Amino acid sequence: MKEIGLTDKDVVVGIAVSGRTPYVIGGLDYAKKVGAVTAALSCNPDSAIARMADIAISPVVGPEALTGSTRLKSGTAQKLVLNMLTTASMIRIGKSYENLMVDLSVSNEKLVARAHRILVDATGCSADSAEQFLKAANNNVKLAILMALTGMTAADGQTALNNADGFLRRAAAQHQPRVAS
């Protein structure tokens, strides 16, 4: 994990409940030097990392039930914020269709089953045709949905998705406006 070659295109989020962890301060220092956007997630107001970052996210949850055990409320608050950062940004770059995870990687049995269900939920197709579409789309759930919605071939569907920056609604709308309204 060392030496990841940070550039000014990256965003660095420093996480420290206390807001004073030297490791994080050093990282944010470097990120600023490189010109990356910096954010600081800490649970104390006006902390050292909050002051140095471009954006300060400081949910103040108050004293812990067990004094100083910051894996409790503070850890929960951090987890909630991190959930939002990745989930919201992934949705914003087209990783969902409606509220379905259409880019999930189909890497185990549970995920294969979920992929089937997503396809059925998104298109109303039968379980049997879901299986066929998934197979034709080489387990690419997003592509399989587009094919089921529009009748496109895998190759045409892929082109349409590329042209729509990976946004399934946009790709489907170009073909069949009512689907994505």
Add this chain to the structure above:
Amino acid sequence: MTKTNLMAELEQLVSEARNPKTMQIDLMSSAEIVAAMNREDTRVSEAVNKVLPQVAATVDKIVEAFRAGGRLIYMGAGTSGRLGVLDASECPPTFGVPEGMVVGLIAGGDRALRHPIEGAEDSRDEGWRDLERDRSYRQRRRCRHRR
């Protein structure tokens, strides 16, 4: 930083303060302890609610970065580092993105995920180094600094 300074600094932190509502937690039954913890937990989503504008602003920056081929990098020590690694590692299966698009860095490296590594979080240099390009780049920077 001297021990006295550090102790004084920690004393100022809300997250290190004693909670008057749980002073007798050592006398409570299991049911009472979990009820007390649950009461405290209700404050968490209220606290997060107050910082939503900053969270959304960060999301906007991350979206911009992703669109430009950039990455999201979390850095932290101990529990904070673990949470970043956890969130980063869930992105490839959930969203089908390549590993490395969201990166979690923890002070002390991967071993620190399972084992406390003494003093790992205390080094600014390590935080700096974990983000750096490569050794030659680092040396060039050092040369520049010397001049």
